[in-house]
Amino acid sequence: MHYLITGGTGLIGSSLCQHLLTSGNDVTVLSRDRQKVYNLFSDKVKAVESLDEIDQKHAVDIVINLAGEPIANKRWSEKQKTILEKSRIDLTRNLVNWIKSLQQKPHTLISGSAVGWYGDQGAQPLTEDSGYKSDYAHELCENWEQAALAAADDVRVCIIRTGLVLSMDGGVLQRMLLPFRLGFGCTLGDGHQFMPWIHITDIVQLIIYISQNPSATGVFNATAPHPVTNKTFTHTLAEQLHRPTFLKAPESILKLALGEMSQLLLGGQRAYPEKAKEIGYQFQYTELDNALYNLLNKP
Numbered sequence: 128m129h130y131l132i133t134g135g136t137g138l139i140g141s142s143l144c145q146h147l148l149t150s151g152n153d154v155t156v157l158s159r160d161r162q163k164v165y166n167l168f169s170d171k172v173k174a175v176e177s178l179d180e181i182d183q184k185h186a187v188d189i190v191i192n193l194a195g196e197p198i199a200n201k202r203w204s205e206k207q208k209t210i211l212e213k214s215r216i217d218l219t220r221n222l223v224n225w226i227k228s229l230q231q232k233p234h235t236l237i238s239g240s241a242v243g244w245y246g247d248q249g250a251q252p253l254t255e256d257s258g259y260k261s262d263y264a265h266e267l268c269e270n271w272e273q274a275a276l277a278a279a280d281d282v283r284v285c286i287i288r289t290g291l292v293l294s295m296d297g298g299v300l301q302r303m304l305l306p307f308r309l310g311f312g313c314t315l316g317d318g319h320q321f322m323p324w325i326h327i328t329d330i331v332q333l334i335i336y337i338s339q340n341p342s343a344t345g346v347f348n349a350t351a352p353h354p355v356t357n358k359t360f361t362h363t364l365a366e367q368l369h370r371p372t373f374l375k376a377p378e379s380i381l382k383l384a385l386g387e388m389s390q391l392l393l394g395g396q397r398a399y400p401e402k403a404k405e406i407g408y409q410f411q412y413t414e415l416d417n418a419l420y421n422l423l424n425k426p
Contacts, residue, residue: 129153129185130338133218134193134239135172136163138297139289143191143331144168150335155181157194178225186231189338190282192238192275194218199299203263203388211267215239219274226278235283235338238275242288242323242350244268247394250321254401255288255346262390272346283344285337290323290350290398292330295422303364312365313374315381318358320395323350326412326421336408348400352413357395360415367419 130147134140135156147154148171155173156164164174175181196214201207219238226232245253246260259265272286293300306312325333330349337343355363365372381389400410412418 128188128338129155131155131157131181131187131190131233132193133157133191133222134195136160136167137193138292138294139239139327139330139334140191140193141167142294142296142327143193143334144172146331146335148172153185155187178221183229183231186229187233189235189237190222190226190233191334191338192219192222192236195239195271198241198243198264198267199388199391202386208263208267212270215267215271216274219271220277223274223278227281232281234341235285236275236278237285237287237334237338238272240268240272240286240288240346242290242348242396242398243391244272244288245396245398247320247390248396250319250397253348253396253398255348256401262394263387264390283341285343286346287330287334287337287349288346288398289330290325290348290354290396292327293324293418293422294327295425296327300364300419300422304368307364307368307370307372310370310372311374312361312368312370312372313376314361314372315357315376316378316393318356318361318375320357320393321354321397322357322360323348323354323396323398324360324415324418325349325351326418329410329412332411333403333408337406340406343402343406345402347402348398349403350398350400351415351418352400352404352410353415354397354399355415363415364419367416367423 158164161174196210243264246262246265291299
């Protein structure tokens with residue numbers, strides 16, 4: 128297959144590209160930084176900075192759209208919100224317009240989103256059929272998803288609502304390791320908010336599985352079958368690192384420090400991957416302790 132990947136240098140995208148290359152697929156990566164792509168993959172992939180550079184003689188079969196400015200890197204000022212929206216919604220609209228313009232179209236578009244679509248619904252179990260509670264994260268994800276779904280008349284469209292991706296190469300786990308190893312790991316707020324997590328191996332394999340399953344359409348929660356609360360996540364990680372954890376970060380302090388962005392830490396989604404299980408995907412890592420043990424003990 129010929130895959131076109133956006134966000135191919137990001138946490139999920141870079142691992143996905145490696146797996147696709149290992150399986151003998153052709154991979155084109157759309158990126159603002161061509162050199163960064165070649166630094167990661169040498170000449171094993173085709174790097175393009177514009178959709179116009181893609182050779183139409185070698186038609187794209189599957190588009191996987193993962194591009195987007197990291198949502199938790201900076202406080203949500205109005206300027207930062209604009210960056211978040213443009214990097215997701217505008218790019219996706221351009222991608223869909225490009226697909227519509229092609230004579231030989233790809234058969235599948237898999238586009239990113241996040242479990243933030245559901246908003247903070249406490250301990251309420253959430254599947255792909257659940258409703259939402261409106262907040263900024265929901266609005267961002269909804270507009271992003273709708274931009275991708277505009278291609279539904281032309282190609283098969285699947286939406287991946289991603290949870291917290293656990294990896295040693297970046298993301299939330301890597302940011303947590305230093306304070307936890309120093310004994311400063313702490314529960315956020317009351318710790319009752321759910322953290323829907325997924326091992327990097329599972330999200331990559333799930334995306335590939337969906338891409339190769341013609342019957343798979345619509346929204347998929349990319350989360351492990353057993354979400355845990357922040358309190359459980361904190362204690363489990365501390366146990367894996369053989370460190371104490373007795374500190375708490377008060378809700379008031381987090382709101383003062385992060386403003387509106389604090390909803391990412393203080394809110395949560397008890398999301399379950401019902402549709403992934405329906406199409407037959409089997410998770411390699413279903414329990415948090417096993418997932419953390421695997422990542423923390425890799426050579």
